[in-house]
Amino acid sequence: MSFSNQVLVIGAGIAGMEASLMLAKSGKKVFLVEKLSLIGGNVIKNEESFPNLECSTCMVAPIQQAVLQDPNIETMTLSTVEKIDGDVGHFEVSVLKKARYASMTDCIGCGMCYEPCPVSLSNEWEENLGEKKAIYVPTAGSLPNVPAIEAEHCLQLSGKKECNACVEACMFGAIDLSETDEQMQLEVGAILLATGSDLFDVSQLTQFGYGKYPSVYTSIEFERLFASNGPTLGEIKIRNSDRQPKAVAMIHCVGREEQGYCSGVCCMVSLKHAHFLKHKLGDVKLFNLYTDFCVPDKTHQKFQKNIIEETQSIFHTSMKDIKVTEADSVLNVAYIDAKGKEASLNVDMVILAPAIIPGKDTEVLSRIAGIETTEIGFLGLKSGGLSTVETAREGVFLAGCAEGPKDVQSSVTQAESAVGGMLARLSSLTS
Amino acid sequence: MKKKVGIYICQCGPNIADNVDIDKIIESVSAFNDADDLEIVAKPYGLLCSGEGKDYLKQEIEENGLTHLVIGACSPRDHNNTFIGVCKETSLNPYLYKLINIREHCAWIIHDKDKATEKAIQYIRGGLRRVLYQSELFENKLDTNPDVLVIGGGIAGIEAALSLADADRQVFLIEKTDRLGGKAATFKTVLPKQQDAVEAIQLKIQTVQDHPHIQVMLNTRLDRIIGFLGNFEAEVRSIDDAEKMTELKIGAMVVASGFSLYDASTHPDFIFSGDDEVYTALQIEQMIAEKNQVTTRSGKAPKSVAMIHCVGREEVGYCSQICCNAMIKLAARFKTQSPDTTVKVFFRDLCLPHQDDQAFYNEIKAQGVEFVRVNRIATEGSQIKFTTMDENEGSELFDMVVLAPAMIPADGTPDLATKLGISLHETGFFQEAHQAINPVATATDGIFIVGTAHGPRGIQATLLQAQAAASKIRVQLIPGEQIVPEVRVSETLEAFCMGCKTCLEVCHYGAIVFDEDKGISVVKEAVCRGCGNCVGSCPSGAIQLKHFTNPQLYQEMIEAVQ
Amino acid sequence: MDKPNQNEFKPKIVGFLCNWCTYAAADLAGSSKMEIDSALTVIRVMCSSRVDPNLILTIYFNGADGILIAGCHPGDCHYGKGNYFTRRRYAQMKQVFETLNLDPGRLQLSWISAAEGNRYAEVVNAFTEKITALGPNPINQSSLF
Ligand SMILES: Cc1cc2nc3c(=O)[nH]c(=O)nc-3n(C[C@H](O)[C@H](O)[C@H](O)COP(=O)(O)OP(=O)(O)OC[C@H]3O[C@@H](n4cnc5c(N)ncnc54)[C@H](O)[C@@H]3O)c2cc1C
Ligand SMILES: Cc1cc2nc3c(=O)[nH]c(=O)nc-3n(C[C@H](O)[C@H](O)[C@H](O)COP(=O)(O)OP(=O)(O)OC[C@H]3O[C@@H](n4cnc5c(N)ncnc54)[C@H](O)[C@@H]3O)c2cc1C
């Protein structure tokens, strides 16, 4: 017997969600496994997405809703895949579903339980620019709009102290502190890995002063700083201060040389940030430090041109020569200009565009899924020139940034393509 | 007929109950008696969206014989579908129900309980008035045809055809030339990771030709189409024999008409004639395909080659994405042909946005290909003049000059767009439905755009798009299954339409057609998405959007001003 | 904050919100429990472009003191270009108001995205304040209509 009517999608970013919806529409039962407490992936961290500068929530929330409401999709949040046995048509998958402690059916998302919780934590989802409680939703508007408890920090659950504050605050009896992690077995015919990517750790490159100077940000931190549902409600203020930046330098390609490839989207991200700043702060001075503008799409160059008018683009010759230092809250960015001469800028904020790198879990996933990684460390497709979504393990497919850096458009396209691959593979089993 | 309206107010635990006085709402709306034949049942309930709540509602609808239903609860974005689902399981038509959001619009935002209650009463009364003006709507199931027409026999069209044919769809593939494969079929050199491509493409062409589910029609173009997703009719005509017309019935279409190259000879900075040693990258590819080597017009291998990127990039207004790579690939080819060839690459930006690109570039650089970053560049024959980034000027003569002209839309693209009724992007390529989240669809359901017809891209990205479109068709049109179009759509009121065609212009989906005989506009209900834009545009009030009609909205809002 | 002589006047405002962006923003403002003036009555439409001049005039002549139309930011409309048409019709309506010697300031168009719960609250409260300052719709006081 084959399990060809059931499929597994790992990662509920834009790629995983799009694939799940299509698979569900074609009549498959979809298990969508997401390790965080919310679905949506990286896109929902962005206030606006290039190239249209469209509000990401408006674009993605209907998709998130559709996923959560689809009767053919079983969304498993706070879950990770631990083992994949068997082969195409007959995969047996072990999933660890961590306790959420709040019921997905009883909770109505009123938010009454957060305030009474005595434990404040740094909010990782907000890139640590904001706080959350031990019982939390990562951001206003999270979907599913049901809190989760971080057991290791909750007073009661970690055994530090007795506490029942959230349980008492919930009028719906939706919180159950006795919930336990669950080990689940799934039987599926095909698997899609859509676990996304991470960003290069810029603190490795001390020349940029990240971690040392509070006014040096990464691109993703800046996304949250700008977001109207973010920790500052979209007010652009320099970390630990009330200052608004008056001059900002955006440094492209941080980590490109170290990683050995161009991520293809970071130029657009930096340009988008320039636009955000101009739009919100008006007379801010903007500098783009770059070597190559990689804006490869029919829409991108126009986007670049429009934004470049608002900023000063500075061509520099080598990443290695850039050095950021701080004195009296003023950042000095030293670089080598086109003529090979030393030059520098004074700004009060620096935004680094780190390379997109393989997700943290890539190693583990590649082992569990029994597939190779590429030379640069992303999950690998079947070798041979023309494979687009299939891996060397039959029945296991890839989509989105898990397969390599890409923008939303390409992630969605690959997800859609993978659905076809999965359906074709599954129907070849039954016929 | 006597109307019996049920009004149910959800307490939403304490969320609504604590902040508005539900008893007062019930009292007030029970007293609403605008008409004699109206009876009202008004009740509070704990949590209507819960399993018990839904059962309770079903029971109430049936036991009371409700003719209309108003629910005062949370946002329709949360639970409209829930309650529509409830109605569907009863004898009540779901369009005779209305959800009123007294949580987000009263209980949670008006912090004074009396004011919030007063507002909630007003909202519920508005809902009650509205629901009395709502009409039953019935879902209409349509049979569909799962077969597909693919336009263009390049790698994009071939891949789409194969993916669909393997899913048991009958595919008609029309190609305007006399051969399949498009540009990529001629390449002997491809990017390092695509080495199998040369053979794979030939194999695909062969498979398409032999496939029992694919009918290839060479020298053929599209004449016209009518219809909508699941039910299109297309007329295609032989280019050689204008008499030869075939009518095809299909459910969807994939447009894969490909690209052309920018004509570098029209660029003022590049002066050359057919006798000069100036070639486009595509001509070099073709030369390699024909004789497996690159020679000058006098038949000698070039000792020095200049490769110029981004020709026409400024003029067309976008970066073509693949030419940097293609040029580096050709640079490598020159080096393999003769390692001591001087190869200089003149570029402004290097656009290498794929995993392996940079490694390849580094490798080629290590083989001695020189990369010169220039601000400006011009040629006169094979004499090149340039300004580097540090404002130094240079001038050099080469044995051969290779240009990378921008990729532009294939000839005939605007004409094809008109025939299909789909729009073009400002760059002249076809316009997708949504650049980020619906990239291979168009505003017309059932018409897809893939490959370089969509925008400049390489083989890999082209294949992905073709497969994506095939998947979408596979999922949207399942053989033997019917589709259920949206029912909250617009309709034209024949008596009022004066035939001005304003509405045709505003509809983004081409859902309105003009009936020449009657001289009026007609909405194709299966195509309409129900936005209501046409209603706003019609100067004579001849269009109404079902479930959002003016009388319905009037009833809803009139309470606000009383 | 209370302006003494306007304590009496409580404006009636009708707001047409598009389902995909501004209505979602209102939901976000709601779930964040932001305080919003009760003057506004929300009418949900699928797209801001559904709001035809007819509706606006009807509600104005029935006594609405202010009319708000709010939808997705330009370029974000769920139906392609709907809100560009909204913008044009809004400009037209302003002219119609001027021609009829009505105060076009009673009409407002705003773009509010689904993430902008706080902006939604700000826009509604500011518009309410503005209309309060303008005083009642003259229709409500004249015997003309
Ligand atoms: C700062 C920044 C700004 C950007 N701006 C834009 C933009 O404006 N426009 C644009 O087109 N693109 C933009 N991008 C790129 C865009 O974010 C990506 O293309 C997109 O998010 C990729 O989607 P995905 O589904 O592949 O991955 P993701 O969005 O990363 O989603 C992956 C999901 O998988 C989950 N996951 C990870 N590991 C596991 C595991 N082991 N088990 C279960 N689940 C797991 C993650 O929690 C996540 O939910 C930007 C990127 C960055 C970094
Ligand atoms: C010099 C050069 C080198 C390249 N090298 C590489 C490389 O190494 N690797 C890589 O990945 N990519 C490369 N590319 C890109 C690659 O050529 C394209 O990605 C690929 O050819 C796109 O295929 P397509 O089917 O979209 O378009 P096309 O190949 O243009 O095919 C379109 C087909 O549609 C037909 N057609 C057009 N209009 C109509 C109509 N109205 N009705 C019917 N039929 C119609 C055409 O006749 C043609 O057969 C290169 C491009 C160039 C210019």
Ligand code: SF4
């Ligand atoms: S039980 Fe835990 S989560 Fe709940 S309030 Fe106490 S510390 Fe917070």
Ligand code: SF4
């Ligand atoms: S209080 Fe209860 S219902 Fe409200 S958000 Fe918390 S768990 Fe959910």
Ligand code: SF4
């Ligand atoms: S891919 Fe390279 S050569 Fe082609 S337009 Fe872009 S930058 Fe220029």
Ligand code: SF4
């Ligand atoms: S805008 Fe109105 S009157 Fe004009 S054609 Fe359309 S329906 Fe008829």
Ligand code: SF4
């Ligand atoms: S409601 Fe919208 S989609 Fe339907 S016909 Fe009118 S403009 Fe077109």
Ligand code: FES
């Ligand atoms: S859908 Fe929001 S304005 Fe059109």
